[in-house]
Amino acid sequence: MAKILGNFHFALLIGILLLIAAMFGLHGAQIGDGAYWAQWLRYVHVFAGILWIGLLYYFNFVQIPTMPKVPAELKPGVSKYIAPAALFWFRWAALATVILGLLTAEMQQGGYLARAFTLSDGYRTIGIGMWLGLIMAANVWFIIWPNQKRALGIVASEDAVKAKSATTAMMASRTNLILSIPMLYCMVAQAHIGG
Structure with a gap:
């Protein structure tokens, strides 16, 4: 086994x-029914979202708080192997979640993407969740990942730049942690409470 x-x-x-x-x-x-595949797309969207947010929570609940306690000689094991692998899945899961979410919104109920983005009646809750998710994905790709590349030494940088980049990446990650809580509420509430 x-x-x-x-x-x-x-x-x-x-x-x-x-x-x-x-x-x-x-x-x-x-x-064979198109409605089945629209729901299947939602399943794949949720799967990608669990991977993304699960890694966000791993970073914020486990890795960031634990790193100061890790002996200096063991830190390279995290910074050279674990963190880069986790960040790979983190950033691509974020992108997959957004793309699949947008496709799901367009394929569900005659397509509600435009109504959600404009926070129209009946779609305000999911729309807020979508906007929060887009902000979070932008944080991943445009703030967290570029700064983590410097902090982890994937891109050569001076020690002062690495330290500043690590702080910036952590603050963006904490911002995503904060935003994830109402985002998840909005995603679940739309389906079970309404817009």
Whole structure:
């Protein structure tokens, strides 16, 4: 069993095969329907969002508070291996979440993207959630990632620039933590409470 579950790619493949089995086993008759695929797109959007926000919470609840306690000789293990890998999935999950969310909004209920962006009646809640998500994704790509590249030494920088970049990245990450709380509320509330 350790050989199966010890291999990330194999475990992921098993999860995807189980997803396909669930799709065909539970909803095989509906798979040819466009409405089914609109809902499936929502599922993929939520999956990407969980990956993105899960990593945001990992950084803010675990990595940032723990790094000052890590002995100096062990810090390169985080800064050279763990953080770059986590940031890879973090930034691409953010982009995937936004793209899939925009597609989902356009494919659902006759397309509500424009109404959500303009905070029209009935779409104000999801619209606020979308705007918060876009701000957060912009933070990831235009503030957090460029500063993390300097802070982690992916891009050569002087020590003072690395330190300033680390602080800037942390503040943008904390901003995203703050924004994620009302963003998640808006995403869930739209479907269950209304706009």
